Amino acid sequence: MVSIFPAYLAPLRESLIGKAVDRGLIELGVHDLRQWTHDVHRTVDDSPYGGGPGMLMRPEPWGQALDTLAPASGAQPRLVVPTPAGRPFTQALAHELAREPWLMFACGRYEGIDSRVVDDAADRMVVDEVSLGDYVLAGGEVAVLVIVEAVGRLLPGVLGNVASHEQDSFSDGLLEGPAYTRPEVWRDRPVPDVLLSGHHAAIARWRRDESLRRTLARRPELLSTVALDKADAKVLAE
Numbered sequence: 310m311v312s313i314f315p316a317y318l319a320p321l322r323e324s325l326i327g328k329a330v331d332r333g334l335i336e337l338g339v340h341d342l343r344q345w346t347h348d349v350h351r352t353v354d355d356s357p358y359g360g361g362p363g364m365l366m367r368p369e370p371w372g373q374a375l376d377t378l379a380p381a382s383g384a385q386p387r388l389v390v391p392t393p394a395g396r397p398f399t400q401a402l403a404h405e406l407a408r409e410p411w412l413m414f415a416c417g418r419y420e421g422i423d424s425r426v427v428d429d430a431a432d433r434m435v436v437d438e439v440s441l442g443d444y445v446l447a448g449g450e451v452a453v454l455v456i457v458e459a460v461g462r463l464l465p466g467v468l469g470n471v472a473s474h475e476q477d478s479f480s481d482g483l484l485e486g487p488a489y490t491r492p493e494v495w496r497d498r499p500v501p502d503v504l505l506s507g508h509h510a511a512i513a514r515w516r517r518d519e520s521l522r523r524t525l526a527r528r529p530e531l532l533s534t535v536a537l538d539k540a541d542a543k544v545l546a547e
C-alpha cells in the first residue's frame with residue numbers, strides 16, 4: 310500500500326488481518342509516497358490543469374513508487390485504486406481479488422491522482438479503480454482498510470471457521486436475516502421458537518424466509534439476481 314498517511318493503515322495490524330499477518334498468511338507492506346519526492350517540501354500535489362477546486366496528486370511520485378515497488382521486469386501486482394469514480398466494490402470482486410497472489414493499493418488524497426498514473430500502470434499491470442459507495446471520503450486509506458478486510462477474510466486459514474464466509478450476506482445473493490444467541494429471553498424478547506426446535510429443515514426455511522423479507526424491504530433490487538423457488542415467491546407475495 311502506498312499512502313501519504315501510512316499511519317492510517319496501522320489498524321491492519323490489529324485483529325483478523327493482523328493475526329493473519331503474524332501467522333504468515335498475508336504479507337503487508339505500507340509505504341509513504343513522500344519517499345518518492347525529491348524536493349525540500351516533499352510535494353505530492355499540484356493544482357489541476359484547466360482549473361477547478363482543490364489539488365491533484367502529481368504523477369511523478371506515483372510513477373516512481375510503482376517502478377520501485379513493482380519493477381517492470383518482474384511479476385506484476387494487480388493495482389487497486391479506490392476512487393468515487395470507480396466501479397462498485399462488491400463481494401464478487403472481493404472473491405476475485407482474493408485469488409490474486411499480489412495486490413497493490415494506491416491511496417489517493419485531495420481530488421485524486423493525475424489520470425496518467427493509472428494509464429501508465431495499465432500498460433503493465435491490471436488496474437482496478439473501485440468505489441465503495443456514492444459518497445466522498447477525504448482519501449483512499451479508509452477504502453483500503455475496507456477492501457483489505459473484505460478480501461483478507463476470504464483467504465484460506467484467515468477465518469477460523471471457513472463456513473462463516475460461505476454463510477455471509479450476499480453469499481446467496483440475499484441479505485442475512487436476524488440472528489440470536491443466549492439468553493433465550495432478553496428484556497422480555499424471546500428467541501423465535503423455530504430456532505430452538507432443532508428442526509433443521511424448518512430452521513433453514515425460516516432463515517430463508519427472513520432473508521427474503523429483509524432483502525425485499527431493504528434491497529429489492531437484489532431479488533432479480535437470485536434464483537427463487539415457489540416457496541420463496543410465496544413469501545415475497547405476502
Ligand SMILES: Nc1ncccc1[N+](=O)[O-]
Nearest residue numbers: 391392440441442446452
Ligand atoms: N468514496 C470514495 N471517496 C474517496 C476516495 C475513495 C472512495 N471510494 O469509494 O473508494
